[in-house]
Amino acid sequence: MSEQTHRERISVDHPATGRVNQPGREEGVVRAGAPPVEHERPEDWGWHGETGRWGRVGAVVATLFMLAYLVGNHEGRIEDIWVVSIAALMVLILLLDWRRRRNAWRAK
Structure with missing residues (x-):
């Protein structure tokens, strides 16, 4: 048309x-x-960019909670492999974020 x-x-x-x-x-x-x-700016809708320090603290707390799943009454070790793998991925993401902020022009 x-x-x-x-x-x-x-x-x-x-x-x-x-x-x-x-x-x-x-x-x-x-x-x-x-x-x-x-x-319309994103700030008008409530988005202010990154989550900042509290987001990183929350990620560390979530990683510790993931590792707390290792303590329990389960007998198999497959669960442990998954829990440790996911926690390791979360730690890797935190380290990459830390490195990105350290090497950034403006650290937030």
């Missing part, structure tokens, strides 16, 4: 909509009388 046909179809099918030029973005379809969509 061509762009012109698409535009005509939108205006015929939905008379309560209009086309607006949005600053720094492509043309958009909005309700009649509505302002154009403006840029």
